[in-house]
Amino acid sequence: MVGLTEANLRALAGARSFERGLGYLDAVSGVEVGDAWVTATVHGTERYEVELALNGPGGVAGECDCPYGLEGNFCKHLVALGLTVLARRESLPRQRKAARDRAQDLDAWLSDLSREELLALVRDQIAEDRQLRRRLELRVASARGDLAGVRTRVRELLDIGPFAQYGYVEYADARAYSDQAGQAVSAIRALTGSGRAADAMILAREAMRLLAEAVESVDDSDGWLGHVAAALVEAHHAACRSARPDPEELARWLVGHVLGDMDDLTGIDPLDYADVLGDRGMTVLRNLAVEAWRGNRTGWAEKYLMERLAKAGGDVEAVIAVHAADLAPDGRTHLVIARELDAAGRPDQGLRWAERGIRDVRDPAAVDTALVDHLCDRYAQADRLADAVALRRDHFDALRTLLTYRQLRAAARAADCWPAEREGALALLRADAGRRLESGRGDSVLVDALLDDKDVDAAWRAATETGAHERQWLTLADQTRADRPSDALGVYLRLAESLTQQTGDAVYGRLVSLLLSIGECHHRLGTSDEFTAYITALRTAQRRKRNLMRLMDEHGL
Structure with missing residues (x-):
C-alpha cells in the first residue's frame, strides 16, 4: 500500500475534490480488493464505478466513470474510495493475499480444464451474457475478414432502438447506450489491429454518421456520447495512419466532414491529419478550404477551417482576409484583426484596424466595449492621453452608465483634465435625471456618479431634486x-x-x-x-x- 496516504489523496485530487470526497464516505459500497487494485461503487448523482490502482509504476492512480473522472481527473469518488481503504488498512494485506490466492486457484483450475470443458464454460457465459456474446461475435467477424458482418454488428451497437422509448433515449438510459456504442469503437480498433486498417477507416466514417444521427435522439446531458465520438475520431486517425489512404481523397473527406453537420459531435481538426495527408494532401486541403470559404464567406464552419489553416501556415494576411470578409457591426471583428496584427508584430496596422472599428460602428451605443478598452490601452501606451479621453468621452456620451463615467474619470485623471471633463459629464447626467423625473423613474446615474466621486452632499441634493432609487437613498442615509x-x-x-x-x-x-x-x-x-x-x-x-x-x-x- 506504498503511496496510499491521506496526504497523497489530497495531492492527487486537490483541496476542493478532497473535501467533497469526505462527504461521500457513506456512499461507497461493494468494495472488492484485488492484489493491486480496489474497486467499488460510489453513489453520487448517478451510480459510478471506481477503481484504485495500488503500487503502480507512478504510485497510486485511479479511474472513475463520472464525467469529471472521464476527463482524467482524480475525482471526489476516488477520494471516498481511497479514504475507505485507508480506514481498513489493517485488514488490507490479508484481503490482497486472499485475492492473489483466488486468482492463482482460478488460473490453475482453468489450466486443468480440457478443450471441451473450456468451450462449454465459454458457451455458458455467452448464453448468459449478451454483451459478451456481441463482443465475441465482433471478434469472430474481424478475424474472418467479414467486413459485412462487422458493419452489421456496428450498426446494431449504434442503434438506439433497444434503449429508446417513443424514439428517444432518456437521460437514465443514455449511459447504457453510450457503453454499447463504445463497443463499436473497440471493434473498429480491433480491425486496425488485425491488419484491416482500410476497412476500419471506412467503418469509422460510417459510425460517425450513425452516431451523429443517434445523438439527436439521446439525452446526453453528461456528455457520454461526446467521449464515444472522441474515441471514434482517434480510431479513425489510427486507421488512416496504418492504411495510408489516398491523400487527396482523405482531404476531400475531411473538408466535407468539417463543413457538414457531423462536426458538431466529433470536432475533427483536419490539421491533426497532417502526418497522413503529407504535402500533397495538405495542398488539396487548403485549396478546398479556400474554395469553400469563397463560396460562403460568412459561414461559421468555412471561416473556422480557413482561419485554422491560415494560422497553422503563419499566413496573417489570410487570417485577416477571413475576418475582414464578415465584419461585425459592433466592431468586435475589427478587434480580432487588431489583436492578430499585434501578435504578428505589426502594431501600427493593428491600431489602424481598431480605429477603423470605432469609425465603422453606426450606433456609438452598440460599439463593442472590449474594442474601446483595447484602443484606450493602445493610446495610453503611445502617450496619446488626449485621444484616450476623447474616446472615453464619446463612449460615455453614448451609454451614460456609471461604468463609462468611471472609465472617463480614470482617463481624464491620467491626462490631468478631470475637472473640466467632470463638469461636462455631470451636465449630461443632470439632463438625463431631469427627463427621468418627468417620466416618473426614480433611478439616477447622476446620484451614483456623485456617490462614486465621494461627493455626498451633491449626491443628496441631486436625489432630492431629481429623485433616486431606494438603494441610492439607503446609501445616502448610511453615509450621512x-x-x-x-x-x-x-x-x-x-x-x-x-x-x-x-x-x-x-x-x-x-x-x-x-x-x-x-x-x-x-x-x-x-x-x-x-x-x-x-x-x-x-x-x-x-x-x-x-x-x-x-x-x-x-x-x-
Missing part, C-alpha cells in the same frame, strides 16, 4: 447619518414603512437592519424615548409576523 442624523432618519423611516407592508424572511432581515439604523439616529439626536415608542407601536402592529418578532428579539429590539 453620522453628520446629518435627522435627514438619515427620515430616509430610514420611509424605507421601513414600505417594508412593513411586505412579508418574507429576506424582507424581515432588511427591516431589522433599518430598525437598527433608526435606533442609531435617535441615539445621536438624543431622542431614544421616541425610538422606544416607535418600536413598541411597530411590534403591536406586526405581532402576527412571528419570524419578524423572533428576529427583533435576537437584536434586542
Whole structure:
C-alpha cells in the first residue's frame, strides 16, 4: 500500500475534490480488493464505478466513470474510495493475499480444464451474457475478414432502438447506450489491429454518421456520447495512419466532414491529419478550404477551417482576409484583426484596424466595449492621453452608465483634465435625471456618479431634486447619518414603512437592519424615548409576523 496516504489523496485530487470526497464516505459500497487494485461503487448523482490502482509504476492512480473522472481527473469518488481503504488498512494485506490466492486457484483450475470443458464454460457465459456474446461475435467477424458482418454488428451497437422509448433515449438510459456504442469503437480498433486498417477507416466514417444521427435522439446531458465520438475520431486517425489512404481523397473527406453537420459531435481538426495527408494532401486541403470559404464567406464552419489553416501556415494576411470578409457591426471583428496584427508584430496596422472599428460602428451605443478598452490601452501606451479621453468621452456620451463615467474619470485623471471633463459629464447626467423625473423613474446615474466621486452632499441634493432609487437613498442615509442624523432618519423611516407592508424572511432581515439604523439616529439626536415608542407601536402592529418578532428579539429590539 506504498503511496496510499491521506496526504497523497489530497495531492492527487486537490483541496476542493478532497473535501467533497469526505462527504461521500457513506456512499461507497461493494468494495472488492484485488492484489493491486480496489474497486467499488460510489453513489453520487448517478451510480459510478471506481477503481484504485495500488503500487503502480507512478504510485497510486485511479479511474472513475463520472464525467469529471472521464476527463482524467482524480475525482471526489476516488477520494471516498481511497479514504475507505485507508480506514481498513489493517485488514488490507490479508484481503490482497486472499485475492492473489483466488486468482492463482482460478488460473490453475482453468489450466486443468480440457478443450471441451473450456468451450462449454465459454458457451455458458455467452448464453448468459449478451454483451459478451456481441463482443465475441465482433471478434469472430474481424478475424474472418467479414467486413459485412462487422458493419452489421456496428450498426446494431449504434442503434438506439433497444434503449429508446417513443424514439428517444432518456437521460437514465443514455449511459447504457453510450457503453454499447463504445463497443463499436473497440471493434473498429480491433480491425486496425488485425491488419484491416482500410476497412476500419471506412467503418469509422460510417459510425460517425450513425452516431451523429443517434445523438439527436439521446439525452446526453453528461456528455457520454461526446467521449464515444472522441474515441471514434482517434480510431479513425489510427486507421488512416496504418492504411495510408489516398491523400487527396482523405482531404476531400475531411473538408466535407468539417463543413457538414457531423462536426458538431466529433470536432475533427483536419490539421491533426497532417502526418497522413503529407504535402500533397495538405495542398488539396487548403485549396478546398479556400474554395469553400469563397463560396460562403460568412459561414461559421468555412471561416473556422480557413482561419485554422491560415494560422497553422503563419499566413496573417489570410487570417485577416477571413475576418475582414464578415465584419461585425459592433466592431468586435475589427478587434480580432487588431489583436492578430499585434501578435504578428505589426502594431501600427493593428491600431489602424481598431480605429477603423470605432469609425465603422453606426450606433456609438452598440460599439463593442472590449474594442474601446483595447484602443484606450493602445493610446495610453503611445502617450496619446488626449485621444484616450476623447474616446472615453464619446463612449460615455453614448451609454451614460456609471461604468463609462468611471472609465472617463480614470482617463481624464491620467491626462490631468478631470475637472473640466467632470463638469461636462455631470451636465449630461443632470439632463438625463431631469427627463427621468418627468417620466416618473426614480433611478439616477447622476446620484451614483456623485456617490462614486465621494461627493455626498451633491449626491443628496441631486436625489432630492431629481429623485433616486431606494438603494441610492439607503446609501445616502448610511453615509450621512453620522453628520446629518435627522435627514438619515427620515430616509430610514420611509424605507421601513414600505417594508412593513411586505412579508418574507429576506424582507424581515432588511427591516431589522433599518430598525437598527433608526435606533442609531435617535441615539445621536438624543431622542431614544421616541425610538422606544416607535418600536413598541411597530411590534403591536406586526405581532402576527412571528419570524419578524423572533428576529427583533435576537437584536434586542
